[in-house]
Amino acid sequence: MKFPERGLYAITQTDNKSAETVIDEVGAAIKGGAVAVQYRDKNPQDQHFLGGELVRLCHQYGVPLIINDDIELAATLGADGVHLGKDDSDIIQAKNRLGSDAIIGVSCYNSIDRALNLQNQGATYVAFGRFFSSSSKPLAAPADIETLQHAKHLLHIPIVAIGGILPENGLHLLNAGADLLAVIGGLFDTQLQQSAANYHALFHHKSP
Numbered sequence: 001m002k003f004p005e006r007g008l009y010a011i012t013q014t015d016n017k018s019a020e021t022v023i024d025e026v027g028a029a030i031k032g033g034a035v036a037v038q039y040r041d042k043n044p045q046d047q048h049f050l051g052g053e054l055v056r057l058c059h060q061y062g063v064p065l066i067i068n069d070d071i072e073l074a075a076t077l078g079a080d081g082v083h084l085g086k087d088d089s090d091i092i093q094a095k096n097r098l099g100s101d102a103i104i105g106v107s108c109y110n111s112i113d114r115a116l117n118l119q120n121q122g123a124t125y126v127a128f129g130r131f132f133s134s135s136s137k138p139l140a141a142p143a144d145i146e147t148l149q150h151a152k153h154l155l156h157i158p159i160v161a162i163g164g165i166l167p168e169n170g171l172h173l174l175n176a177g178a179d180l181l182a183v184i185g186g187l188f189d190t191q192l193q194q195s196a197a198n199y200h201a202l203f204h205h206k207s208p
């Protein structure tokens, strides 16, 4: 499945939640307008069961499901791709295992050089952030809004912004050059279908 060019990118919040709760929440996020979903689970219980259900749910709605960190899990589940950070596997390993059509997203933090290099290696999208303080990843390094502006001029693949993004601060990032907003807490800490719809509305206000 193709990675969308713009929109809300929902990342699962799994800690202390049952698989059923996570599935219900992701369903609500999609109904609210999320265009891509990442299964991120740092303390997995039964990731094959939950991951498999999420693949099924996302595909029912025509939304790609990307697995965080784990190429092998993505292959086993038949997910659409993988998201890789600096401590994870590299793009060549991901392409070898998942095929050349797989979605491969990469974290670039605040580095344009890293983004250019990984775009050349075949990344599907790049992610910058964190832009605001994040209770989901408190130690994530900060990124500058200017990085999005530079990235917009230099890159031709979708640009994802992440980190502490709320409906109230997301438009600033979109106007600076982000194409997608990746969100955990701003969605799943809240009245989620309504929050998803509030993010979704931002994409209609973005400056041309």
Ligand SMILES: Cc1ncc(COP(=O)(O)OP(=O)(O)O)c(N)n1
Binding pocket: 011, 038, 040, 068, 069, 083, 084, 085, 086, 087, 088, 105, 106, 107, 127, 128, 137, 160, 162, 182
């Ligand atoms: C869309 C998106 N952007 C950034 C990240 C962070 O990836 P990484 O730096 O590998 O950190 P962890 O998520 O593995 O803790 C992401 N997952 N998704």
Ligand SMILES: Cc1ncsc1CCOP(=O)(O)O
Binding pocket: 129, 130, 133, 134, 135, 136, 137, 140, 162, 163, 164, 165, 182, 183, 184, 185, 186
């Ligand atoms: C995984 C990740 N990488 C940088 S910030 C972050 C967490 C994003 O979650 P939230 O939207 O709750 O700040």
Ligand SMILES: [Mg+2]
Binding pocket: 068, 069, 083, 084, 085, 086, 087, 088
């Ligand atoms: Mg990672």
